[in-house]
Amino acid sequence: MLLITYILLQGLKFFMKDDWRRLSRKTLHSTPWISFVKAKYRNAETKYAMNYYYCVIPSGSVVFPIDSRGRILLLYGFAPPLNKKILSPVSGTVHESESSGKTASRELLEETGLAGKLEKIASFHPGPFKSTGELTVFIATGVKKIAQPNLEPTETFSYRWMSLNKILSLAKTGKIKNGILLSALMLAMPRLRKYLRK
Numbered sequence: 001m002l003l004i005t006y007i008l009l010q011g012l013k014f015f016m017k018d019d020w021r022r023l024s025r026k027t028l029h030s031t032p033w034i035s036f037v038k039a040k041y042r043n044a045e046t047k048y049a050m051n052y053y054y055c056v057i058p059s060g061s062v063v064f065p066i067d068s069r070g071r072i073l074l075l076y077g078f079a080p081p082l083n084k085k086i087l088s089p090v091s092g093t094v095h096e097s098e099s100s101g102k103t104a105s106r107e108l109l110e111e112t113g114l115a116g117k118l119e120k121i122a123s124f125h126p127g128p129f130k131s132t133g134e135l136t137v138f139i140a141t142g143v144k145k146i147a148q149p150n151l152e153p154t155e156t157f158s159y160r161w162m163s164l165n166k167i168l169s170l171a172k173t174g175k176i177k178n179g180i181l182l183s184a185l186m187l188a189m190p191r192l193r194k195y196l197r198k
Contacts, residue, residue, distance in 0.1 A: 022039055036054075039054070059133050061092060065112065065140040071161040072192065073159060074159075079178075110149065113150075115146045121139060135183075167185065
């Protein structure tokens with residue numbers, strides 16, 4: 001009994017050392033899309049203090065549109081930081097006073113001209129140690145073309161309708177490099193399998 005108590009106390013002490021408190025926060029530089037922040041943290045148990053740098057980015061929505069043939073729409077376009085084209089999901093930034101669902105509907109229409117019934121899947125943080133933004137994943141079923149895409153000058157992508165098996169094959173062979181696409185795909189997988197086509 002004493003041994004068990006000792007082990008439990010040591011475990012509790014270990015987790016207490018993970019008790020960090022933010023002492024200060026200062027914005028170093030801001031743009032319309034991202035802010036760079038310096039914050040100071042202190043460990044309540046060890047008293048160790050450190051400066052930490054991260055990005056504050058807005059939250060966003062990711063949408064997987066599915067057509068009547070069970071195909072998923074992805075975008076193939078230029079990613080400036082990588083200086084190359086990559087596959088990406090339909091996605092966009094949540095505007096002020098806008099819900100993640102409203103963002104999903106708006107981005108789906110703006111980027112593809114499509115509209116459909118949205119099903120919310122889950123949310124995740126794509127870079128929790130480097131940035132703040134949260135992404136919410138949706139599936140859009142029964143999609144129909146109701147308008148022409150309303151793209152920004154930087155949005156020069158093409159459209160790729162693919163089966164789930166094709167997407168998974170590209171992922172398994174390392175041909176999908178987009179971490180957001182891979183993470184969102186994993187979360188949506190149970191529902192996407194319903195629409196799987198060989």
